Amino acid sequence: MKSIVIIDDHPAICIAIRSTLEKSGEFKVVLESDNGIDALEYLRKNDVDLVILDLELPRLDGFEIMKRIRAAELSTKVLFLSAKNENIYAIRALKSGAHGFIGKGKNMNDIFQAVKMVLSGYSFFPESIMQGLADGKKEKSTPVFKSLSNRELMIARLLADGQSNLEIGLALSISNKTVSTYKIRIFQKLNINSIIELASHVKENDFN
Structure with a gap:
């Protein structure tokens, strides 16, 4: 069974994701945290297969958490989950070393599939972002x-x-x-x- 940590300060979202993932019998949410500092302490002491990570969090934002995960050379995969503009932030998530990015506006089945893909060794980013990179288009940012x-x-x-x-x-x-x-x-x-x-x-x- 794959272990998952959810770092998000919205309790309703954490509950919905936990319920969806654990209902499948394939995943176990071992920690829900509303801040990166506590979550990072747990990750340094425990092997975790996947972190589902929000961008905007108290104390440390998602990109800073990602940076510290990489600096600590932790083996966990990271899937960003955010309500922010994916055309702007998904490409930054990719460049930060994350394994995926999915919008909070997606339904739970989409999030479930994103988790499965990332844990199966694939990346999961918006199709428009991946196609743009394949076509050599620049980041959608001034x-x-x-x-x-x-x-x-x-x-x-x-x-x-x-x-x-x-x-x-x-x-x-x-x-x-x-x-x-x-x-x-x-x-x-x-x-x-x-x-x-x-x-x-x-x-x-x-x-x-």
Whole structure:
């Protein structure tokens, strides 16, 4: 039986996924966690076949969790599950080393099939993304936003949503000073001077 960890801060989603996977008799959800820090501690101590990982989480975002999984050389496979724009984030998930990406808008059977494919040794990403890569198309992102790192992109979205440096720092477990440094870097890369301009950029490029 394959072991699975779900990292998502929406209890209803965790319950639905657990029920769907365990009903098949093929999978066992060994941990549900609403934050990456606790989940990473578990993963370092236990062999897990698959992590189902949300992008937006308290304390550590999904990309940072993925980065730490790779840094620790853990053998677990990772399937991103997100409500965010797949044309933007699926390609970043692929480049981060994930084995798949599926939208939260999909039904439970689709998620079940994604899990089966990833655990069978295949990758599972939106067909449009894979076809675009096969055709040599570039990432669907403006050159300006493409220059942002995954962490910068996540912080840019939080800033555009109206969250303060303090709120972002508490949510991501980083200092207020670190958030300020990211903010300066983001503004420089995007050549903007205000949160209003940032919010406009995020909306225009559908990064929500």
